[in-house]
Amino acid sequence: MSSILHQRPIHNPFSNPFSVSSRSSSTSQRPISIFSPTALLVLLALMVVLGIFSPWVGMPEGLFSVTNPAVSKWRRYTLEQALSFVAKNGTVIVCAVSQPYLPFLNNWLISITRQKHQDKVLVIAEDYATLYKVNERWPGHAVLIPPVLDAETAHKFGSKGFFNFTARRPQHLLQIVELGYNVMYNDVDMVWLADPFPYLQGNHDAYFTDDMTAIKPLNHSHDLPPPGKKGRPYICSCMIFLRPTNGAKLLMKMWIKELQLQPWSRAQKANDQPAFNWALMKTASEVDLYLLPQAAFPTGFEKKIKRFRDYSLWLVDDHALESPLGRL
Numbered sequence: 001m002s003s004i005l006h007q008r009p010i011h012n013p014f015s016n017p018f019s020v021s022s023r024s025s026s027t028s029q030r031p032i033s034i035f036s037p038t039a040l041l042v043l044l045a046l047m048v049v050l051g052i053f054s055p056w057v058g059m060p061e062g063l064f065s066v067t068n069p070a071v072s073k074w075r076r077y078t079l080e081q082a083l084s085f086v087a088k089n090g091t092v093i094v095c096a097v098s099q100p101y102l103p104f105l106n107n108w109l110i111s112i113t114r115q116k117h118q119d120k121v122l123v124i125a126e127d128y129a130t131l132y133k134v135n136e137r138w139p140g141h142a143v144l145i146p147p148v149l150d151a152e153t154a155h156k157f158g159s160k161g162f163f164n165f166t167a168r169r170p171q172h173l174l175q176i177v178e179l180g181y182n183v184m185y186n187d188v189d190m191v192w193l194a195d196p197f198p199y200l201q202g203n204h205d206a207y208f209t210d211d212m213t214a215i216k217p218l219n220h221s222h223d224l225p226p227p228g229k230k231g232r233p234y235i236c237s238c239m240i241f242l243r244p245t246n247g248a249k250l251l252m253k254m255w256i257k258e259l260q261l262q263p264w265s266r267a268q269k270a271n272d273q274p275a276f277n278w279a280l281m282k283t284a285s286e287v288d289l290y291l292l293p294q295a296a297f298p299t300g301f302e303k304k305i306k307r308f309r310d311y312s313l314w315l316v317d318d319h320a321l322e323s324p325l326g327r328l
Contacts, residue, residue: 074132080179083181086122086141093121093184093186094176094183103328106323106325108192111191112192113323113324123142124143126144133328141324167259170256179244185242187239196296199297204243205242206240206242208240210235212225212234220291224284224289237273247283248287258278259275
């Protein structure tokens with residue numbers, strides 16, 4: 001969502017330069033030239049202040065971006081450039097993050113680093129603050145795909161901002177597979193306890209995890225589960241692996257279409273996951289799908305920071321230096 005800079009109308013002291021006045025009043029109210037030392041000093045101070053703070057409040061690139069070449073560089077950094085830099089053997093691990101989720105990002109990165117897969121991680125930043133913070137600490141591992149969303153509302157579950165944030169996910173993934181990459185998507189409020197790649201058996205189009213609370217055995221069926229009470233399966237969109245196949249592209253396009261059919265409203269505070277399940281069900285006959293073992297990929301915890309701490313999975317308190325980002 002593009003931010004708009006609103007300005008109040010500024011009274012112009014030169015709007016009537018030919019007004020009649022006495023000689024004494026014209027002397028006391030003489031306009032200050034914009035080329036005077038005082039005016040130039042004020043303009044210089046304003047440029048310095050805006051040059052420092054504008055990147056962090058999401059101002060669009062413009063007059064003051066030249067004051068920080070590094071900031072301007074990352075604004076021009078494209079998804080294609082980022083994938084070329086980050087991907088290893090044609091595979092990339094991606095997440096989508098706004099500023100409120102930076103602690104979760106760091107926790108997730110520590111767990112990935114322990115499995116030696118951090119080099120192929122690409123952070124899709126949903127705001128400029130995240131873009132600059134990640135690339136400042138870990139150059140090249142974050143990219144922003146316009147438009148920019150409102151970071152203040154994007155993290156509140158059930159809000160329109162959260163819907164807009166999560167609804168961009170299939171668009172990001174479609175772009176990546178269309179560029180020819182295998183892509184693993186993760187929500188950052190998860191932790192890797194082991195390497196997930198050995199579980200990606202076979203050569204299927206799309207891999208995903210169950211969102212049901214009952215744990216299935218490791219030898220359960222890997223087909224798409226049957227519909228539940230709501231007429232669709234209960235698959236989690238928190239962990240997805242796609243190969244750059246026609247089937248994976250079809251699935252992402254159907255997910256985008258389903259999101260357009262189920263927009264957010266105050267009455268029905270939608271999120272992206274039901275649309276993903278409808279897309280899976282509607283394309284199951286054309287897409288080679290693979291359900292990952294739920295015992296190895298459990299989901300569904302509420303109040304996750306507390307739960308992570310209870311189970312010693314909140315790693316950033318004691319192990320922040322293991323993350324590529326260090327201590328945030």
